[in-house]
Structures are given as structure tokens and as C-alpha cells.
Amino acid sequence: MKNDCFKSAFILGGTSTIAKKICIKLAENGCKKFHLVSRETGVNNQLIEKLRIFYKAKVTEERNDLLLNTSLVKKFNPKVDFYDIYLIASGFIGNNNLANSNSEEALKINSVNYAGIIPWLIEIMTEKRIKHKGSLWILSSVASDRGRPSNYHYGASKAALSIFSEGLLLRCVDKPFSVRIIKAGYISTPMTVGAPKFLCTSPTKVASILMKDPYKRGIEYLPWWWNLIMIAVRRLPSFLAARL
Numbered sequence: 001m002k003n004d005c006f007k008s009a010f011i012l013g014g015t016s017t018i019a020k021k022i023c024i025k026l027a028e029n030g031c032k033k034f035h036l037v038s039r040e041t042g043v044n045n046q047l048i049e050k051l052r053i054f055y056k057a058k059v060t061e062e063r064n065d066l067l068l069n070t071s072l073v074k075k076f077n078p079k080v081d082f083y084d085i086y087l088i089a090s091g092f093i094g095n096n097n098l099a100n101s102n103s104e105e106a107l108k109i110n111s112v113n114y115a116g117i118i119p120w121l122i123e124i125m126t127e128k129r130i131k132h133k134g135s136l137w138i139l140s141s142v143a144s145d146r147g148r149p150s151n152y153h154y155g156a157s158k159a160a161l162s163i164f165s166e167g168l169l170l171r172c173v174d175k176p177f178s179v180r181i182i183k184a185g186y187i188s189t190p191m192t193v194g195a196p197k198f199l200c201t202s203p204t205k206v207a208s209i210l211m212k213d214p215y216k217r218g219i220e221y222l223p224w225w226w227n228l229i230m231i232a233v234r235r236l237p238s239f240l241a242a243r244l
């Protein structure tokens with residue numbers, strides 16, 4: 001796989017725990033160029049040094065706060081070069097209880113997980129780009145499958161991201177460019193502190209699973225057994241789903 005793997009990577013959410021593990025796996029498989037977009041530059045030094053020194057990769061950084069991307073008054077027009085893989089890894093779980101009564105928190109969750117990403121996705125998915133081989137991986141969530149009382153703000157924003165991305169995926173069915181929507185279950189990162197341990201997968205394992213088939217297209221549950229859990233969750237009668 002090493003020779004056929006991605007040589008350059010664009011990562012939105014370069015400081016994400018999962019993205020960092022994916023970057024290392026990409027580097028192990030021969031990726032030599034990384035562009036990391038995150039809210040702050042200079043905070044991801046451990047990863048950047050490892051990529052530069054150990055894997056001899058070229059790394060560039062760019063700042064972007066997704067909350068600033070949604071204004072129609074001051075439009076955000078990102079510029080994106082050609083990369084072999086584009087990974088969308090930024091995300092914000094937010095405070096669901098607060099969001100129930102505070103529209104600012106609700107809009108923040110939706111802007112980081114969905115609306116703020118749209119300008120980037122539009123710039124990535126040009127007709128010119130999708131004529132070439134390449135991949136877009138989008139980290140969505142099983143939370144997008146049902147509006148559970150405990151996290152429906154996050155779930156709704158990920159559902160919007162999943163549907164938008166599915167449109168991109170279907171635009172690319174007969175194109176060399178592949179779109180992969182990853183509906184992840186619990187992964188052990190700062191986002192899932194307190195989640196049941198037996199349902200959590202490590203970010204390293206997640207990165208390994210994804211790298212097994214780098215050009216995979218479609219919608220997938222990660223790990224696969226979350227598909228079975230979500231089949232059950234989607235079928236739960238409301239009186240039981242209301243407790244989730």
C-alpha cells in the first residue's frame with residue numbers, strides 16, 4: 001500500500017486528537033506534505049516536529065476559526081491547493097443543556113460542525129479537482145442518526161454535515177475523486193470524557209482502520225459494529241429513545 005498511498009494531505013482541524021493519529025499513519029505510509037488548518041498556529045508543535053524530523057515531511061500551518069466563516073457580510077473565501085487527501089476533522093460537542101436555552105451555544109455547535117465547514121468544502125470540491133484522483137474524508141458521527149435528547153444539537157449539526165457530504169459523494173460516483181463519510185462511534189479523545197469505556201475505540205486504532213483502504217468511498221460506521229448499534233437505536237420506540 002505504501003507506494004499507492006497519499007503523498008500530500010490537507011487537514012481541517014489539525015489539532016484534533018484523531019487527525020493527529022491519522023497524520024502519523026499517513027506519514028508512515030509515505031505522505032510527505034501536510035497542510036494543517038486550526039484555530040491557532042504554534043500549538044501543534046509536537047506533531048509538526050515529528051512529521052518534519054522523523055518522517056522528513058514538509059508541514060505548513062494556517063489559522064482559521066470556523067465560527068468566523070458563516071457571515072454573509074464579511075465573506076470567507078478560502079484558498080485550497082491540490083492535495084491527495086482532504087480530511088475534515090474539526091468538531092465541537094458543545095454543551096447540549098446550555099444549548100437548549102442558549103441560542104448562542106446552539107449556533108456555535110452548528111457553525112463549528114457544519115456551517116463553518118461549508119466554504120472549505122465548496123472550495124475543495126471544484127469540478128476541476130474531482131476530475132483527478134484524490135480523496136475527501138469527513139469525520140461525521142453516529143450522533144447524526146437520531147436526535148437524542150442528550151446531544152441533539154451536536155447530532156443535528158453532524159446530520160447536516162453527513163447529508164451535505166453525501167451530496168458530494170454522489171456527485172463523485174463516476175469521478176476519480178472519492179468521498180468517504182465516516183460515522184464514528186465513541187473514540188477516546190477529550191470529546192468523549194465520561195463515555196462508557198467498553199464502547200470507546202482508541203484514535204490510533206481508528207487511524208489504522210481508515211488506512212487499510214485509503215481510497216474507500218461511501219458512508220461507513222467506525223468501528224463497523226456501530227452500524228448494528230445504530231440500527232437498534234434508530235428503531236427504539238420514543239419512550240425508550242427519550243432516555244438516551
Ligand SMILES: NC(=O)c1ccc[n+]([C@@H]2O[C@H](COP(=O)([O-])OP(=O)(O)OC[C@H]3O[C@@H](n4cnc5c(N)ncnc54)[C@H](OP(=O)(O)O)[C@@H]3O)[C@@H](O)[C@H]2O)c1
Nearest residue numbers: 013015016017018039065066090091139141184186187189
Ligand atoms: N471523539 C469521538 O468520539 C468522535 C466520535 C464521532 C465523531 N468525532 C468527530 O471527529 C472529529 C475529531 O474529533 P476529536 O475527537 O479528535 O476531537 P478533538 O480532539 O476535541 O478535536 C476537535 C478539533 O476541532 C477543532 N475546533 C473546535 N472548535 C473550533 C473552531 N471554532 N474553529 C476551528 N476549529 C475548531 C479543534 O481545534 P482547537 O485545537 O483549536 O480546539 C480540534 O482541532 C470531530 O469532527 C468530531 O466531531 C469524534
